[in-house]
Amino acid sequence: MEMYEWLLTALKQAFREERLLKRSPRGSVHLLRHEAGGQRFVLRRFTGNAEVYRRLLHCTCRNLPAVYEVASQGEENLVLEEYIQGDNLGDLLQGALFTVEETRSVVDQVCRALWVLHDLAAVHRDVKPENIILRGSEAVLIDFDAARLYKPEEDTDTQVLGTAGFAAPEQYGLSQSDTRTDIYATGILINVMLTGEHPSKKLAEGRMGRIVTRCTQVNPKKRYQSVLQLMEAL
Known part of the structure; x- marks a missing residue:
């Protein structure tokens, strides 16, 4: 829970939302831009299990997006990942x-x-x-x-x-x-x-x-x- 609140606070302080990419009954996907560096990232907010995202935290594969942060609070999950432009x-x-x-x-x-x-x-x-x-x-x-x-x-x-x-x-x-x-x-x-x-x-x-x-x-x-x-x- 502490990690979840920390990540929420960090996102609000360091990023701004550019647009909503997708919304579904289980959650939403947002395109963020880092205020200082200008890089784009994807933020996923969804209910369910984030265990696969956690396993991908230390995984490097050019055919998968990099996963940078994963935090959960009960069934609610936040995932910050690489934005794939294409x-x-x-x-x-x-x-x-x-x-x-x-x-x-x-x-x-x-x-x-x-x-x-x-x-x-x-x-x-x-x-x-x-x-x-x-x-x-x-x-x-x-x-x-x-x-x-x-x-x-x-x-x-x-x-x-x-x-x-x-x-x-x-x-x-x-x-x-x-x-x-x-x-x-x-x-x-x-x-x-x-x-x-x-x-x-x-x-x-x-x-x-x-x-x-x-x-x-x-x-x-x-x-x-x-x-x-x-x-x-x-």
Whole structure:
């Protein structure tokens, strides 16, 4: 609690809010600017569990935003993280589709980000175009508000979170989400980048379509079992 109050005070003294980036039932995301240095940062305020953000505090990966501060007060959380300036993949897909090579490049980098998360025993649970920023040639996976740590002793997730169309069947209470949950969503991502559609409506052609089909099997045991396997297939 002391850390929470300290961070709130520090933010008010040293930063000014530029604009609200997103608001949801669980919280909000704000763009801040440091008064002295002029650098921009993202402040996340949300209810739930911030344990994944805490594990990312000392993590360095070019395909993930740096997390600088995490503070909690009960169910309320504050997270100060790096602002990734670039193009939102969801916005880009409103105007055009991606080639196979472009898709491979972006998804390979998303897999690298997921490999780091999975190595921390974390599952993102919300891989989708709107949570990917293209910073030049780099793809950065953002927003870990729905992320959770995998807990072997549990049978199901304690909270149903995710985005319809991208969420794997187990996210709806069938079983506990794990690394293969993110592989399912990544398969949907590949298909949307190539066709603009969910694979149930239009499946990508050729080898990429076969990869999508393997990623999106209802039974997690029939999917790729790690992002390294998916990267090799790509």
